[in-house]
Amino acid sequence: MLDIENNHDRETQRRALAVEGAILLLIDGLAARGTISADEAEDMLRILSKSSDFSAARASSSLRIVDHLRRLRAGDGAATPGA
Template sequence: MLENENEKDKESHRRALALEGVMLLLIDGLAARGTISADEAEDMLRILSKSSDFSAARASGSLRIVNQLRRLRGGDGLATPGA
């Protein structure tokens, strides 16, 4: 019984990590295409990064990308050139 619960916990953890990874890719892609603004992307990434230290580390790369996008758009965090 305990072994079965442990396997379920591991599976849930793997799925949560996969979902987080997909969300990071989606946010990066939408921000890069200009569908969402850098400010919107940053807000979403900050929420994801608050769930754990590991999530914060994973989101840090995306936050760097969003900051570069903001600089490329002349510091305008609200710009959505592809929308």
């Protein structure tokens, strides 16, 4: 019974990481296309990064991308050029 619970916990963790990875890619893509603003992307990424240290590490590269986008848009974090 304990082995089944451990397998279930591992599967749940694996799926959660996959969903988190997909959300990170989605946020990156939407921000890069200008569908959402850099400010909106940063807000979402900050929420994800608060869930755990591992999530914070995964979100850090996306936060760097958002920072670069903000600089490319002349510091305007609210701009959504592709929207």
